Amino acid sequence: MQAMVYRGPYRVRVEEKDRPSVEHPNDAIVRVTRAAICGSDLHLYHGLMPDTRVGTTFGHEFVGVVDEVGPSVERLRPGDRVMVPFNIFCGTCFYCARGLYSNCHNVNPNATAVGGIYGYSHTTGGYDGGQAEYVRVPFADVGPAPLPDWLDEDDAVLLTDALATGYFGAQLGEIREGDVVVVFGAGPVGLYAAKSSWLMGAGRVIVIDHLDYRLAKAAEFAHAETCNFTEYDDIVVHLKKITEHLGADVAIDAVGAEADGNLIQHVTAAKLKLQGGSPVALNWAIDSVRKGGTISVMGAYGPMFSAVKFGDAMNKGLTLRMNQCPVKRQWPRLFEHVRAGYLKPSDIVTHRIPLEHIAEAYHIFSAKLDGCIKPIIVPDGR
Template sequence: MRALTWHGEKDVRVEEVPRPEIVDPTDAILEITATAICGSDLHLYNDFMPGMREGDILGHEPMGEVVEVGSEVDRLEVGDRVVVPFTISCGSCWFCEQDLYSLCDNTNPNAELASKEMGHSPAGLFGFSHVLGGYAGGQAEYLRVPHADVGPVKVDADLPDEQVLFLSDIFPTGYMAAENAEIEDDDTVAVWGCGPVGQFAIQSAWMFGANQVVAIDRVTERLEMAERNGDAETINFEHEDVYDRLMEMTGGRGPDRCIDAVGTEAHGTGLRGVSDRLKQGVGVEDDRPVVLREAIKCCRKGGTLSVPGVYLGDVDNVPFGALMNKALTVKTGQTHVQRYLNPLLEKIEDGDIDPSFVISHQVSLEDGPEMYETFNNKEDDCIKVVMTP
């Protein structure tokens, strides 16, 4: 089969690889009908994520048709059309029973690698390094889905792939970010990063009762999407000071809830931004915590900071004293996707939201390497890429 494979920094190739087979009786095999490039895939593309090996199959936002099931799969049948969450969860460990699916105890076969870095291992993830399981990803013609009774959600044939594909990751991720922000009626919510997760965080903030949503970015087309589709007020951080503008918009109090939808590859300005890039380049720090610093400074006293943006290791010069003295609450984590699949599918079916608004490019799998470069360089107004194998 054809698949997108990783071969080092900025080196993604379309290659012929073995088609997956049933390994465990709880597996299913999927023929992929649509798959997407996620912003967190760029952390792999730029070689920031440890544990990648040459030839690894990328991708964690897939959907398709079930073509084979293991002997112990009960919920799925051949021919079912499903979306697959990026988190691989067993459904029976203590964490899964608490609906904390991204913290599953049993799905990372390389748990010791993650535990050395983090103290404990989170769940295994599709296509996201051997530190998180070494599972083949979904940017391919076929995908093996472990624990198939726990993950995939069936979708109605009347809904096009483009409307339901993002249940795999970015819609639940933006929604959980808004939920973690603990939004109350009349709150002002500031969202750093207007990529796809930021766009869904904006949409979700309104669902939770926000009174005002402010979107912060530097890319014109992303800010325009936040205004047009998310009814957000916008700040271009290259044109104005974010702290000063937010204080002006909130009468000096600051936004009640702040969402960091950027993560490790944040773009800083001035000397601090240059310093972060240099320190990351020589391995002194793993992530560029530009947004974390700014959100802590901007958030009102007693407010909440929600972090769906992916961080990979150690960060430098984070103002923890400000966070503590301002009594901020911080909530973060990989998304517990399975918790949100049915409620968010219902919102799509009821017409409350059409997630396809974020798609800017639809291409074949063969165009994947070119689109990785385009997306990474923020060229051609590229916001979200969907590929058809």
């Protein structure tokens, strides 16, 4: 099969790779019809995620058609159209029984925190991802769900991570009616978090970023107020000024959804931009919420060696809530919102790129070229 293959930082290409096979009776093999590049894939692309091995296929956002099933699979048949959450989970462990699918205890031998994730290095289990023609899907009776007939594939692929994660981020903020919500980062997850905040009762939504084309999308898609932090000496002071000098009620850190910069910049936090490995945005969130406020963190943070203002968070009485999104738990409500027309996930898609050109897609997305907000990858070119 054709698959995207990692060859080192900033080096990806399409290669011939062995088609995956059933390795366990509960496996399914899915022919991918839509995939996407997630902002958190850029951590891998930039070489910032530990144990990202040469030869790995990325991609944790994908939908497709069941091509083959293992002998123990009962709920899926070849030919079924399915959407696959980015979490790989067993469905029966202590955490899965509580709906914490992203923390499954049985699918990742390399960590005690996060469970398994498709195409996201050996720190999350070493599973190949869906930026390919075919992908192996473990626990096929647990994770995948039938793709509803009324749901377009371009919308469905965004429910496998980006929309679900943005919605989850707004949930974690415990937004109350009339709350002022500030969202750091206007990438796909930040856009969805801002849009979802209105659904949960926000009275005001403010989005912070440094790219004008993404802020324009935040105003258009999420109907949010926007601030380009490069235009202010201190974005925290500005946020205090426009919130009656109290601060926002809720801050959502969606920065990790759009990694940027090199390892030294991430370690030292010397480059004061919104970055996945720097605590700058998290510290802005801590400083910009009011006392007693709530911070929701969805950014895919890696190791950080510079200080987080934890003492300030404690002294302000802040509530910090965070996790990888348990995607499948969000789907029933999101299906309702999408079907009712409150959300149209594909409205943020800017590029549809054939799998054979995925190296160019990564370059465009990483370098913020051509107004790129969300690229979808089409394995068969259609």
